[in-house]
Each structure stands twice: as C-alpha cells, then as structure tokens.
Amino acid sequence: MSNKLLELQNLKTSFRIEDKYYAAVDDVSITVNKNEVLGIVGESGSGKSALAFSVMGLHNRAKIEGNIVFKGKNIANSKPSHLNKIRGDAMAMIFQDPLTALNPLMKIGDQIAETLILHRPNMSNKERTEHVIELLNMVGIPRPVYVYEQFPHELSGGMRQRVVIAIAIANRPELLIADEPTTALDVTIQAQILDLIRTLKNEMHAGIILITHDLGVVAEMADRVAVMYAGQIVEIADVHTLFEKSKHPYTRSLLNSVPAEGQDKLHVIQGIVPGLKNLPRKGCRFSHRIPWVDPSHHEENPELHEVAPGHFVRCTCYKHFYFPDETKEVHIHGNPRG
Numbered sequence: 640m641s642n643k644l645l646e647l648q649n650l651k652t653s654f655r656i657e658d659k660y661y662a663a664v665d666d667v668s669i670t671v672n673k674n675e676v677l678g679i680v681g682e683s684g685s686g687k688s689a690l691a692f693s694v695m696g697l698h699n700r701a702k703i704e705g706n707i708v709f710k711g712k713n714i715a716n717s718k719p720s721h722l723n724k725i726r727g728d729a730m731a732m733i734f735q736d737p738l739t740a741l742n743p744l745m746k747i748g749d750q751i752a753e754t755l756i757l758h759r760p761n762m763s764n765k766e767r768t769e770h771v772i773e774l775l776n777m778v779g780i781p782r783p784v785y786v787y788e789q790f791p792h793e794l795s796g797g798m799r800q801r802v803v804i805a806i807a808i809a810n811r812p813e814l815l816i817a818d819e820p821t822t823a824l825d826v827t828i829q830a831q832i833l834d835l836i837r838t839l840k841n842e843m844h845a846g847i848i849l850i851t852h853d854l855g856v857v858a859e860m861a862d863r864v865a866v867m868y869a870g871q872i873v874e875i876a877d878v879h880t881l882f883e884k885s886k887h888p889y890t891r892s893l894l895n896s897v898p899a900e901g902q903d904k905l906h907v908i909q910g911i912v913p914g915l916k917n918l919p920r921k922g923c924r925f926s927h928r929i930p931w932v933d934p935s936h937h938e939e940n941p942e943l944h945e946v947a948p949g950h951f952v953r954c955t956c957y958k959h960f961y962f963p964d965e966t967k968e969v970h971i972h973g974n975p976r977g
C-alpha cells in the first residue's frame with residue numbers, strides 16, 4: 640500500500656491584484672507521506688501560508704491550478720460541501736495565532752465539541768463531553784473539567800494554542816498542517832508544543848506539514864525539508880542532508896545567518912523576497928540577491944535537479960555560488976560543508 644498521503648502536482652496559487660493574477664505559489668510539486676513531518680521553510684512572503692491555505696481550500700478568491708491529491712483524490716477546486724467534510728476531519732490545520740482561531744464568546748469545551756458535532760453526529764452528548772475532556776488531557780491541559788467551562792481570554796497563550804491543537808486533532812486527522820504553531824509563544828512553551836506535535840505523529844501516524852521560518856524547529860522536528868523562495872521550492876532533501884550538504888545559495892544563506900556552534904562567521908545575504916507584483920518570473924528568482932555570481936551561471940528556466948537520491952536543487956547556479964567574503968576556489972566544486 641502506498642505511503643503517500645498528499646501529493647501536490649504543479650500547484651499554482653494566484654491572487655488578483657488590480658486586474659491581473661500573480662502567482663504566490665508557482666508550480667510546486669511535493670509529496671507528504673504518512674508518519675512523516677515535512678518542514679517548509681522560507682522568509683516571510685515566500686508563499687508558505689499560501690500553499691497551506693491552498694491545500695485546506697481556504698482561499699476564497701485565489702485561482703488554483705494544478706492538482707492537490709489527498710488520499711488518491713484530486714481535491715483542488717472541490718466544492719465547499721466536499722471540503723467541509725474533509726477539513727477538521729481527515730485534514731486539519733493548526734493556525735499561527737490561537738486568539739484569532741478561537742471564538743472569544745464560546746466556552747473552550749464547546750469549541751472542541753463543535754467539530755465533533757460536525758463530523759461525528761452520532762456521538763451522544765455524554766460521549767462527546769468525555770471525548771473533549773480526554774482531548775484536553777491529551778494536549779496537557781491541567782484541570783480539563785474546569786477549563787471546559789472557561790473562555791479563551793481566561794487562558795494563557797500556551798494553553799490557548801493547546802486548545803487549538805485539541806480542536807485540530809479531535810477527529811484524528813491523517814494530515815495535519817501546522818503553520819508557525821509556536822511563533823507567538825515563549826521558548827519553554829514552544830518546546831512543549833513541539834513535543835506535543837511529535838507525540839501526535841508517533842501516536843496517530845499522521846503526515847504533518849510544519850511551516851516555520853525557524854530552522855531550529857525544523858532541525859528538531861522534520862524528516863524532510865522543503866525550502867521555498869518567491870513561490871517556488873528551491874531545495875528539498877531529508878533533514879540531515881539539508882543541514883549538512885545544502886547546495887542552493889538561498890538555503891546556504893538561511894543556514895549561515897543563524898549562529899551555530901563552531902562557526903566563526905555569519906553570512907547574511909541582503910534584501911527581502913519581493914512583493915507579488917515585482918517577483919521575477921523569469922530565470923533564477925534568487926539571482927538579484929547574489930549579484931556577484933556571474934549571470935551566465937544561472938539557468939534560463941531553472942529546474943529542480945536531483946543531485947543525490949531525494950535531494951533536489953533548483954538552478955545550476957549552486958555550482959558556482961560562494962559568499963563574497965569566501966574565496967571562490969574553495970567553493971566552486973561544491974559546498975564546503977558537503
């Protein structure tokens with residue numbers, strides 16, 4: 640039996656700005672397997688959330704092209720009635736900001752019960768209440784019977800995020816998308832929430848897409864990592880390879896901008912991901928951030944190249960990339976850490 644849970648085939652998500660559509664996710668093809676955490680990293684504006692919302696069918700006015708194959712069925716552009724059956728059931732999402740994800744006027748327990756009423760209508764009231772308490776217990780909320788009756792504003796940020804997770808896992812989703820699930824939390828709470836997500840993978844064997852700009856989180860949690868830049872995947876590999884043998888200049892600059900043990904120098908590449916209207920659509924999208932690399936080293940139509948089994952890199956410029964304060968000779972034959 641196939642282990643494949645989700646397959647994005649040439650996914651393109653475009654938003655209308657004034658009178659034209661601009662792709663925020665541009666020709667992305669990736670797979671998420673059961674019992675696997677796929678990390679998606681990239682700077683703000685690289686298209687991570689647009690990708691997640693596309694999978695969940697949460698874009699109202701975007702144009703979606705390509706296929707989103709979930710458990711063998713293409714759900715791209717499915718009717719809302721069909722998506723409503725899957726969302727919160729076989730597929731669920733943990734949002735970045737628990738305050739906006741929760742209804743401020745509804746008791747915690749009732750908010751969790753709501754998703755059970757929707758997807759498991761045959762559950763008795765008693766069974767449902769018991770299940771909600773069990774879920775609150777599972778996500779590590781102390782005094783669950785008491786918390787059932789509380790409102791979101793009465794809980795701390797970490798506890799609220801646990802409630803959001805309880806809602807997401809209420810129906811034992813097979814695919815869980817976590818979009819920056821710990822960004823709003825302090826470091827100790829962050830570690831607890833990540834532990835919880837790890838437990839979910841181990842106990843429920845779910846496939847998890849973990850979106851973050853925090854490379855430390857990815858290193859700790861992911862099995863495979865996709866690096867996004869300007870709407871495209873620029874590199875994808877298993878987590879070990881990505882951290883030890885990354886090749887794409889963007890990945891290398893992401894890794895090199897974080898202080899690491901034994902590293903005496905940080906290489907920060909200037910600039911930001913351009914806005915949608917100004918995104919370069921031709922050639923290597925990262926080229927304007929690395930102007931010292933000879934233009935002839937970029938491909939005209941950069942493709943993902945499989946440089947080792949399961950390790951893909953976009954644009955052959957990686958072969959010629961070096962940081963300005965390194966010597967060219969050391970790097971021209973590959974990554975010094977590789």
Ligand SMILES: Nc1ncnc2c1ncn2[C@@H]1O[C@H](COP(=O)(O)OP(=O)(O)OP(=O)(O)O)[C@@H](O)[C@H]1O
Pocket residue numbers: 654655663681682683684685686687688689690852913914915
């Ligand atoms: N509904 C929308 N309409 C128009 N443009 C949008 C819309 N949603 C996102 N965008 C644009 O699409 C691009 C990708 O945004 P997205 O939110 O997916 O990035 P991201 O990588 O998730 O960033 P962050 O880490 O800040 O959440 C950005 O340029 C953003 O401004």
